[in-house]
Amino acid sequence: MKITRRSLIASASASAILSPAALRAQDSEPTVHEVEMLNRDPDTGDIMVFRPAVIKVSPGDTVRFVATDRGHNSEAFDDAVPEGVEAWKGNINEEFEITLDTEGAYGYHCTPHLSAGMVGIILVGDNVDNLDALRDVRVRGRASARWEDYIARAEEMMAETAS
Template sequence: MKHQLLLATVLLGAPLAHAATIEVKMLNRGEGGAMVYEPDFVKLAPGDSIKFLATNQTHNAASMPEIIPAVAKPFMGKIDEEIAVTFTEPGLYGIKCLPHYAMGMVMLVQVGDAPLSALQVPASVPAKAKKRLQDIAARGGQQ
């Protein structure tokens, strides 16, 4: 009985899961072309984080209000700032670089089991950004 009680105490005190942190580079040029996040797609579990690395100057990372779960907290990093963002709400998140948004510098984050086919890119999104987001979703996040 003592062993069962000890095992239950240890299991209840242990964390159920360890949150992961993924690093994303903000680049002038990468495998996907000019003005890109690398990787441009990340699949996370709720509670995981992304650390956006200021690899090249004049970039930032900001959530797209058009593509974010309704209950998720928006974020916006400063230019040349490395930030870490924890994603707690399941769904799809569009991320943009404000200075290079019209040039298509965006990425897609899938938190939980939200289907990529559910991505709705509004007409207000610049054409290059819209195409890049649709391409990411179409390839299922694969490079």
């Protein structure tokens, strides 16, 4: 096949026309977000933490809980997921992934370190009507103060997104 100036221009024009659509398709592909499970946060010095503790993702994205330090897992609070969504429970010392399709707020913890305050929140999409319900989740010890702090952070994130 002979390449002519005309075929080159036609090809370039077709590429230019398709580029915005291709870019939109790339932007809408699900993303994998990593949350580390740590004994100590190297930045803050806090012990028994998920990092980041509060994240916002898009519907269809995946959250990967990385067993950076041993002895941790991720388990959703039964009463801290959107209605109709089944809570998850990862195994201790294992990386765990969850794809979140339903918009809302998801509260979770590390099973053996809940009382040490190892809790976190995932915000999915812009419709997190159940965020207030997370205030009713019963947590004790260090988790109580962190939980309230993380709910406040989640509310700030949603307010920033809305403006």
